Structure formats: C-alpha cells, structure tokens
Amino acid sequence: MSALNLKGVGHAYLGRTVLDGIDLTISRGEIMALVGPSGCGKSTLAHIAADLVEANAGQIARGYRRHGMIFQEPSLLPWATAEGNIAFSLKLAGVPRRQRAARIAETAERVALLPEDLRKFPVELSGGMKQRVAIARALAVQPDFIYFDEPFTALDVALRRRMQDLVIDTCAGGQLSGLFITHDLQEAARLADRIAVLDSHGRGVLGIRPFPSAPAERTDTTNFEWVQSTLGNDPLFRHIHDVDERQIT
Amino acid sequence: MTTRRHVSLPERLADRIGRVLEFLWSGWAGIAAMCLLAAVWQAGHEAYGSFILTSPVETLQAAGALSADPRAWIIAFTTLQRAVTGFALAALLGGGLGIVAGYSPATMRLASPLVTVILGVPPIAWIVLAMIWFGGSDATVRTVILIAALPVVFLGAARGILTRDRGLDRMAQAFGAGPLRRFVSVGLRQTTTTLFPGLALALGTSFKVAVMAELLANAGGIGGALADARTNLDIADALAWVIVSVALLIAVEYTLIYPVKGELDRWRRAAQPWGIKR
Ligand SMILES: Nc1ncnc2c1ncn2[C@@H]1O[C@H](COP(=O)(O)OP(=O)(O)OP(=O)(O)O)[C@@H](O)[C@H]1O
Ligand SMILES: [Mg+2]
Numbered sequence A: 001m002s003a004l005n006l007k008g009v010g011h012a013y014l015g016r017t018v019l020d021g022i023d024l025t026i027s028r029g030e031i032m033a034l035v036g037p038s039g040c041g042k043s044t045l046a047h048i049a050a051d052l053v054e055a056n057a058g059q060i061a062r063g064y065r066r067h068g069m070i071f072q073e074p075s076l077l078p079w080a081t082a083e084g085n086i087a088f089s090l091k092l093a094g095v096p097r098r099q100r101a102a103r104i105a106e107t108a109e110r111v112a113l114l115p116e117d118l119r120k121f122p123v124e125l126s127g128g129m130k131q132r133v134a135i136a137r138a139l140a141v142q143p144d145f146i147y148f149d150e151p152f153t154a155l156d157v158a159l160r161r162r163m164q165d166l167v168i169d170t171c172a173g174g175q176l177s178g179l180f181i182t183h184d185l186q187e188a189a190r191l192a193d194r195i196a197v198l199d200s201h202g203r204g205v206l207g208i209r210p211f212p213s214a215p216a217e218r219t220d221t222t223n224f225e226w227v228q229s230t231l232g233n234d235p236l237f238r239h240i241h242d243v244d245e246r247q248i249t
Numbered sequence B: 001m002t003t004r005r006h007v008s009l010p011e012r013l014a015d016r017i018g019r020v021l022e023f024l025w026s027g028w029a030g031i032a033a034m035c036l037l038a039a040v041w042q043a044g045h046e047a048y049g050s051f052i053l054t055s056p057v058e059t060l061q062a063a064g065a066l067s068a069d070p071r072a073w074i075i076a077f078t079t080l081q082r083a084v085t086g087f088a089l090a091a092l093l094g095g096g097l098g099i100v101a102g103y104s105p106a107t108m109r110l111a112s113p114l115v116t117v118i119l120g121v122p123p124i125a126w127i128v129l130a131m132i133w134f135g136g137s138d139a140t141v142r143t144v145i146l147i148a149a150l151p152v153v154f155l156g157a158a159r160g161i162l163t164r165d166r167g168l169d170r171m172a173q174a175f176g177a178g179p180l181r182r183f184v185s186v187g188l189r190q191t192t193t194t195l196f197p198g199l200a201l202a203l204g205t206s207f208k209v210a211v212m213a214e215l216l217a218n219a220g221g222i223g224g225a226l227a228d229a230r231t232n233l234d235i236a237d238a239l240a241w242v243i244v245s246v247a248l249l250i251a252v253e254y255t256l257i258y259p260v261k262g263e264l265d266r267w268r269r270a271a272q273p274w275g276i277k278r
Helices: A042-049 A082-092 A097-110 A127-140 A157-172 A185-191 A220-233 B009-048 B056-067 B070-103 B105-120 B123-134 B138-162 B166-174 B179-217 B221-231 B235-264 B266-270
Strands: A004-013 A016-026 A031-035 A057-062 A067-070 A145-149 A177-181 A194-198 A205-210
Touching: A004 A042, A016 A042, A016 A057, A016 A177, A016 A205, A031 A042, A031 A185, A042 A057, A042 A145, A042 A177, A067 A127, A067 B166, A082 A097, A082 A127, A097 A127, A127 A157, A157 A177, A157 A185, A185 A194, A185 A220, B009 B056, B056 B070, B056 B235, B070 B105, B070 B138, B070 B179, B070 B221, B070 B235, B105 B138, B123 B138, B123 B179, B138 B179, B166 B179, B179 B221, B179 B235, B221 B235, B235 B266
Parallel strands: A031 A177, A031 A194, A067 A145, A145 A177
Antiparallel strands: A004 A016, A004 A057, A194 A205
C-alpha cells in the first residue's frame, strides 16, 4: 500500500472551486515535491490530505502510521516557550512525560536550536527560529509521513541547506515519506524523489517527473543543470513562476 | 504546562520575586495619586467644614473604629460574600454562554440582541423586580449582580473565541487533537486575552451593584450601613464604609484576578523591554 493516495480530489471555498480532479500517489519512503504558482491550491491540497479540511469530492487513502506537519506560518502557541511548543506535539502523540525532555533536547539539536532558545517564548524568537521550532515540533513525534508546506522560506541560505540535509538524512533510511510543497525548483531538486506540478487553477496535477538519481547522490552541479534544462525544455514547468494566474486571466 | 518542569525551582522563585518587587515599585504611583486625592479632599473639608465633608484623617479614624468592631466585620463580610458569589455566578454563566456563542454563530445571533436589551434596562429596574421576587435577601443582591455583570463577561468570552487564531486550532488538529482537546488546550487559553478585562470589570460592577442593591432593598451589608449613616447624617461613617467597600474590591482583585492574569500573561511580559512595563 502506498503512503498516500489521492483520487479525484476536489475542493471549493464558498462555492469557488480551488481544486478539481487531483490524482496523486506517494509511495512509502518517497518524498514528493509539489510545485505550482502561488494561490493554485497547494496548501489546501496538503490540508485535505492531512484531514484538516474535508474534500468536496474524491477519495483519500492514508497508508502511514502518524503524520507531522510543518505549516506555511510557524503556528506556534504564543503562551508556551519553544520547549513547550515542541512538548505540545509530544503530549498529543501520547509520549510519556518522562521521555519528553530527552526527545525535545535531541530534536532541538537536530534543527540547530540552542538550549537557551528553548526557554524563550515565540515573541522572543526570530522568524527563522520560530520556523525551526515548528520543524522540531513535527520531527519530535517521529512521524513516518510529513507534510512540508514551504517550510524553509524564512531561513537563510546556510540554514536552509542544513535543514534540507536534515530532510535528506532522515529520509535516506527509507523510514519517512512526505509531501514537500515548495516554490523553489532547486530545493525540490535537492531533496525530492519525484516532482509534481499542480495546474495553475488547481484543475488536476499536470504531470509528475522523476529525478534521475537518489537525493543523496546528487550534487549542486547536477541539480543546477536539471533546473536549467527543465525550465528551458520541459513544457510542464512553463507556468510555475507565473505570479498569480487568476489575476491575469 | 510541561515547560515549567524544566526550569529549576530557584529560577522560578527568582522570577516570582522579581515580579512582586516590580509590582511593589509600581505602587509608588498609586500612593502618589492617593496623596493627591487626600489633598483635594482636605481642601474641600477646609472650605465646607466637617458637617458636609469630614477630613481624610477623621474618616480614616472612623474606618479604624469600624475595623475594631466585630459587627462591622460581619457587615463587610455579608457584602463580600454576596458580591463574590454574584460575581462567580456571572463569571460562570456569562463565560459559558459566551464561549458557546463564540463557537456557534446561531447562538451569537440569538444572544446579542438579548445582551443589548439587558444592557438597556436600567439596573435600578432590576433591583425593583428582584425586591418583589426575593425580598431583602441574598438572592436579590445576587440576581442584580448577575444581570449587571453578565453582559461584559459574555462579550469578553465570545470575543475571545471569535478572534482566536484558527491556525492554532488547525495545528492542534494536525497533531491529532480532537475537538475537546483543541478547546481545552488552544481555544480556552486564547479567550483569556479578552475574558480577563471583562472579568475585572465585572468584579468592580459586582461590588458597586451589591452595595447599591443592599441600600435600596434594605438588605443589610455595607449598603444597609450606608443607609444608617445617612439617617444619622454621619458623614465620617458613610465615607468610612465607602473606604471599606473599595478596600474589599482591591483585596479581591489582587488575590483573585491579578495572580491568575500574571501567570497567564508571562509570555506577553517577555516581549516587553525593561522600563516600559506598566
Ligand atoms: N479559508 C479560505 N477561504 C476561502 N478561500 C481560501 C481559503 N484558503 C485559501 N483560499 C483560496 O484558495 C486558493 C488556494 O489557496 P492555497 O493557500 O491552497 O494556495 P497555495 O498554492 O498554497 O499558495 P501559496 O503558494 O501562495 O502558499 C486561493 O485562491 C485562496 O484564495
Ligand atoms: Mg500555501
């Protein structure tokens, strides 16, 4: 059974269709990148797949045990410290109180959060730190599927690379599958196994392209060449950098 | 929250002591304001004489005499008990209804005209009605308090739920929290922002309305004592009772409302740099 299988999924907000006829299958141990112009319904699709929003049409089959989610905004509890925010997901996952501190410390280190930052409230953290807390919150519950909704946008180049490496390493064992929403083809080329392009009006997945090698084997040069050649030659990617198709058409 | 578990006890203690000291320091402003008030009062006394306005010192002496009198303590306790129970009723009912209305638009649509009506009826009318229904008893005073304090609590609670960050609800749901869990850990916590100002207002209203209802319904308590002072034209006694009721309100506010609020607002204080704390 695949980790996630969407068939004919559609959704409308207040009568306005934003998604229609989406078919997407993510295998176990696979990271699927999802790209598309802003406002085409990527976040909505992730929310539907994670059962936060009910789809108007279609079937959703989830083959994973537990998911984690990193939202486009950090969505941290303002009244809890960084540590408390990470503990929140652990508590919901039913991790016993005694084990939480160790899990928090371990995950915080993976996302390069210092122990003193863990004592701070979200208002005292920078944008990138908040996003890293959100990443730690998702990783701490040791999910086997993660929804990434443009998670690294608030990070600087070095940290972003480090977080991408974290995803690559975590997935290398084949333990983790995920849907990785991004607007950055270079990022998709670094860590995804396949890349899906969503129609700019949310009318279906236009196409899916596999990457030629495993993420760990790729180099910056091969990634750069892949991005250049797809942008130049592949008609699938022609519209993905359009700003807001809705406003033009 | 689990977080505090990881902060060592001395540190927590230091944090608490720091907050208390800061609070005491802010008391200077309060004392200065009180002295100003006393000065104006003294000027009024010197202009009009003791019969119209007793001096602050005389009033304090009268209040001191009251504090030595066990019967006065019983009177004050009666009012305190009525005000606090009335407030608790208003807080529970108003808070509960407000939360329901915050989640359910239909309830909100039904409740808001009712709140407007309740706010529009003068409190004195409720006192008359309550007197007819319950006579000069605790129930009269509590009913009037309930009606007077309910709308602010209701609106505070409803507003808190309505203006909550839905992203947090979604986040909690994504990590597997059911509706009840989401309400307890995310929804309820967010209401406090608007609920607490409402509660503080309601508590003040409770004391004022309690004294007023007691006076008009001849129900004893501080209101009854004020009525006696009026009959005897005893200004010092009347003012002393006013001081007692204000002191009761302040005592309750600082033992009931502020400690909870301080605990809930720790994160807000974290955002403020030193020196501009209120
Ligand atoms: N709660 C909502 N109510 C009504 N319309 C919504 C809601 N959320 C999203 N939409 C609409 O649905 C469409 C898709 O939104 P979505 O957030 O899924 O886009 P996206 O692909 O994630 O965009 P971006 O790349 O900018 O994050 C947009 O046109 C948006 O206006
Ligand atoms: Mg989005």
